[in-house]
Amino acid sequence: MTKYPTYKDSGIEWLGQIPTHWEMLKAKYMFQKNKREVQDGDKVITCFRDGQVTLRENRRTTGFTESITEIGYQGIRKGDLVIHQMDAFAGAIGVSDADGKGTSVYHCCTPKGEYLTYYYAHVIREMALKGYIQSLYRGIRERSSDFNYVTFGNCLLPVPSPSEQRQIVAYLDYKSNKINERICQRERELQTISELKQAEIATVVTRGLVPNVPMKESGIEWLGKIPAHWNVKRIASVSHEINDSNVTMEYTQPSQFKFGEIVLKSIIGEGEYDENIKKCTLFKKNDILINGLNLNYDFVTQRVAKSNYDGIITPAYIVIRVKDGLSADYAMFLFKSIDNKKIFNGWGTGIRLTLSYKELKKQCIPIPPKEEQDAIVAYLQSRITFIDNYIAKLKEEINYLQEYKQRLISDVVTGKVDVRGVEIPNEE
Known part of the structure; x- marks a missing residue:
């Protein structure tokens, strides 16, 4: 694309120079x-x-x-x-x-x-x-x-002249449609990859890594068959709830959920917030945290995370510490899969459909041998890294296309480029 032959100052800061005849x-x-x-x-x-x-x-x-x-x-x-x-x-x-x-x-x-x-x-x-x-x-x-x-x-x-306005709109419609088609393709691919990722996690944590292994009925409706050498245990037997309050102000750095991870919030100052900090629940590295509030709210997309550090969080969250024989990372992947399948919804109670450890501990989950748990975790960590890197590239391309479209619109409608002579294909 070319520029107009001559320009003049519009006198408007956001607009800058415009073609001389505008x-x-x-x-x-x-x-x-x-x-x-x-x-x-x-x-x-x-x-x-x-x-x-x-x-x-x-x-x-x-x-x-x-x-x-x-x-x-x-x-x-x-x-x-x-x-x-x-x-x-x-x-x-x-x-x-x-x-x-x-x-x-x-x-x-x-x-x-x-x-x-x-x-x-x-x-x-x-x-x-x-x-x-x-x-x-x-x-x-x-x-x-x-x-x-x-x-x-x-x-x-x-x-601009009426004919120029019409040409600008026709050009932008054509180019925007082409860019939008590309964005939609990438968004569909992103959705498909994300769904396949969740499906693979669900399969591996409930079926293992070995194909054609002998299977048995788990006795759990949502779980179905599991490898014959796996066990089924109540969550209460392989974990316990942590509800220690921060009464000693041991940790003054609150945390929050963000995109399925536990991240630090900004530091809360002393004074009026101290009492709220004291009510927070202490958690340790490798604890599993679950947001059990309002299970029927679709905008809460990820409810499970494993902490990589010690900290505190509002008592509205369930904090679980696994016992020997259960890998925290395997438990995290398993609970994430359960969350993704909306299984938590069936375990919630009350009008707002809230999950508590009292209800959670009654439920049964599959328990592979410890060495198999470790193998599953290693496989998923490697596999998810590969998939997430590809997803990041897709998102980067989508962002680039969106930015390119907006820059194109900006340049054309403000006269920074001349599209008067551009032939627009008739795609009817």
Whole structure:
């Protein structure tokens, strides 16, 4: 791609130089804000932070604050430029792909002239991503802005010719679709690899490493058959719960779960927090920690970890110390597999479905001979390292593609590159 022949200073810091033949105009002269009546049958539309404006049912229906009476709702029509007054700073700006209704927090705009809403959705999102909208902060809500219509109307926007706007949008649609296809391929591969990883862990910790070994019924519904020379034991017989409180302030470095590992939190100061620290549970290196709270909450994706150091953690977590004959690493892999299969859910109690050691210790698990446990651990550690390295490369590629797409959009809509002569294939 090439640059335009000549440029001029836009006078706007976030925009920089623009092609010489482009103009600058305040948004209030380009767009009008509409306040339509809601029509019968209108469904709720949401403006998401990734720039998609669509019927809520097309994305997700949970995690929103619902309005019982829908006071102040307005009609939104397909093709409207929609700006989320409070979340515009985070990119909640786009063009609606459907008719529907939304709250009064949205600015629903239509052009007063030949101003393409799809082009200006890109431009205003660029303003947001470069921090310009945040710099116009008018609200008190943390990390948000009251991007009211008066403020928006006074913003200067670049004005390419109508034909140029259409070419820019067509080019970005074509390139973005190609990049998105690649991202989707990599995300599907990432999902498949992750599922295969969990399946392999589950197979190895319950079947062992030797193929065609004689099997026997374990007597446990979720477990099925196990190698004939393995034992089945209650968790209470191979472990015990640790519930020692930190009354002596032996450890003042709290810990937390993060992506299936135990990590240190920032140091908590003295004074008002001391009593809370005293209530924390002490744990030692190689202890197994399980988050047994709210088992039916899907957003908690990893509930099991083995600690690599001594520390303290809130008493809401179950802390288990294995006895001789059971490898802590094998127990960790086994419990992670149980967690992944949602087996904990069947062991939880109460309205919030909470797991306690009282219930956990009643359950039975497979126990291979100690040397076989060690072999399983060694195999899984090597195998998981290999798989995780591949997963990391996939994630790196996905991040690169996402960054490349955003940089491409930024360069094109602000005129840093010239796409006027680029031929766009017709893929219909």
